[in-house]
Amino acid sequence: MIVAEQKPLAEIAGMIGDCRKVLFAGCAGCVTVCLSGGEKETEVMATALRMKRQLEGNPLETVTYTATRQCDPEYVDAMADVVKGVDAVVSLACGVGPQYLAARYPDLWVIPAQNTTFAGGSKEHGVWEEFCGLCGQCVLHLTGGICPVIRCSKSILNGPCGGSQYGKCEIGKDVECAWHLIYERLKRLDRLDLMRQYREPKDWSKARDGGPRKVTREDVMIG
Amino acid sequence: MEQILENGRFAVTAEIGPPKHADAEKVVHHAQLLKGYVDATNITDCQTAVVRMSSIGTGVHVLGAGVEPIVQMTCRDRNRIAIQSDLLAAWSLGMRNVLCLSGDHQKFGNHPTARNVYDVDSMQLIHLVRRMRDEKLFFCGEEIKGAEPRFFVGAVANPFADPFEWRVDRLEKKIDAGAEFIQTQCIYDMERFERFMEMVRERGLDKRAHILAGVTPLKSWKAAKYLQTSVSGMIVPDSIVERLKGAEDGKAEGVNICIEQIKHIKEKIPGVHGVHIMAIAWEEVVPDIVQRAGLYPRPQA
Missing domain, CATH: 3.40.50.2300 (Response regulator)
Incomplete structure (x- = not known):
């Protein structure tokens, strides 16, 4: 939501x-x-x-x-x-x-x-967290279901960076390092090969950088 | 350039497009060609969002060849940290003029999938560059302990963008923010530019900033047609397209039109303090234009 x-x-x-x-x-x-x-x-x-x-x-x-x-x-x-x-x-x-x-x-x-x-969801009653960066080109299948675009403070696609320590992000001790989470999860799923692959720079034209976006679905248009 | 404008002389600036490679030979050649014919030359900042040698780096080469650079600084590729860092470097390398602008969207360039920055906009950039100079403050308000960059600050105005009546308000806003010289988008619709300048004079803006009228010689009627139909924020009257179409030598006619425009602007439009000749990828034609427009030799600052 x-x-x-x-x-x-x-x-x-x-x-x-x-x-x-x-x-x-x-x-x-x-x-x-x-x-x-x-x-x-x-x-x-x-x-x-x-x-x-x-x-x-x-x-x-x-x-x-x-x-x-x-x-x-x-x-x-x-x-x-x-x-x-x-x-x-x-x-x-x-x-x-x-x-x-x-x-x-x-x-x-x-x-x-x-x-x-x-765009996010509730963590517990009274606490909401950000989960989706609305980037227009989802990569969650490559990152174990954790979004690096918005949950990593640097939107790094080949993380974690050198600021990750004890599972936390360099910007604050209360911020989880998304790439640490991704690492733990991919390890658990035995899919660390995904993290070893080099990820190309993202196509940001699909995000807000490309200008205001519009989705057109002819199949559901009326008339 | 600042001296020439401050002394009330009609200034001439041109534009050098940096190369799409790491060899500065051509830039130096263009600067040598322009030397003595212009008071300063703009160095574009990855214009149309195509990667080129940086405006500051190119500016160093141009300065070395004896031409005063105007470093263009767009807001597209740098956040406020990078902008200030580049401004410090540029000043230390001998750059004295900076032109603040938003920059073309990357969609039009050769990296359309890039992120854009626009951390600050052109208006804010003008204000903050002036504040660095006048108050010795970084954008954040922290004091610059040491030499501050003391740029002559320029901005752009486009009388051909919409809403037309808002363009003078926006120009005033830029002057209020601290712009000291203004270069306009290339003028082909002279009547609209005259109306623009009339409003500028009514508000006394020509007394508060130096306005340099932008002109671009056209190489062919096709180029004119392209600008007319495909470039946002440009107005090219049919009469110009037709005149180029009817000409035996399109390039020569393009130069003739440009010279007529400069003479008209200089003699007929009060409040214009100079001309900015944007001969896009055609730098070598500038000396001829300057000479035939009666602007040569250039005054000594």
Whole structure:
């Protein structure tokens, strides 16, 4: 899932300082799963900001709505009524949501409530970790199912580098060395031959370096 | 070059493309050809993202041949650590001018699968190079304890990119960031450039930075057509394509057009402080253009 972290409340308050009526738009997708932008978090944020403004003697009218997904035109279309008459919408979706809202509603001022952080998963309750670098050309079959592109701080493809010690990365003792993990796993699976092979430089044109990406699937297109 | 511009003289700069190998002989030859005809010459930084000898290294050869280099520095291939490291080296090697630009995307070059950097953008680069000079600070704010690089800082502007009306705002932003001289994209649509310069003068930007108009002699109508249809951010009017098509000697006509453009820019467009002749892979034609455009001999700084 896409993992996002809410911006500090004071920062969001600053961004809507001159608004009188604001829509807080949650998303029932990834941000619900990572507990940062679902229905519950949306209600909590709207309430907190309404109370803050009340205490400041500058009341704020809030509307709340949680879309099934903010990354899908049909669910963003369905918001046509709730965006009416608001000075701004604060989107609690990942970075995709505010952009879909901006594209669908040209006159609407959109504000991001989240810092979209990474593609990953939960490790334990309340802890999420990054797992996928979205590089566009997966190498997990070569690395024992551990991603060196994003879990190695240097995205090295022929690791581990000389900074790996006691299974940790040189950037910090709380960061696991991805290549140490890869080594341990391939050893266990008796596939260290994969690590002995020289890996060519990656084709980064498949990643963000090649420009904004697009996936077109003619087989599922309608009409 | 800085002296010539500061003295209010009409400057002439050209461009030398570094080689795609490790032999500097041709670079030295081109520099010798240009010597005395130009005030300084740009050294491109892996233009169109094709690997070439580095702009700083090439600059050393050019300087050795007696021509003042303008080191181009793009944001595509270096992060802020490498940029500053290169700036320190460049200054220590005698480079005195740096032109800050984003750089062409690697998609167009010979390593389209490379990663790009763009850690800082051209605007930030201008600001930070100036800060290194004016405040003796590294990008991070740490003091430079020792000689700081004191570059004459340049930037580029493209009056032919869109949105047109935003181009002057962006130029102003670059000047505010610290750009002292500006070289423009090659001009073929003179009318649009004149409108651009009108807005530049309205805001007094020509008084705050030295604007050098970019020109490129065309070798053939096909080259003109290519620029017209395949290069983003270029406008080539049909009249130029047609004129080259009708000419007996396309190359000679291309040079004639370029000379007419330079004369027009120098005499008819107030606020332009010089011309930047980008004879791409055609360095040897520059002396003839400079001479016939009435810009020779060059003033002594």
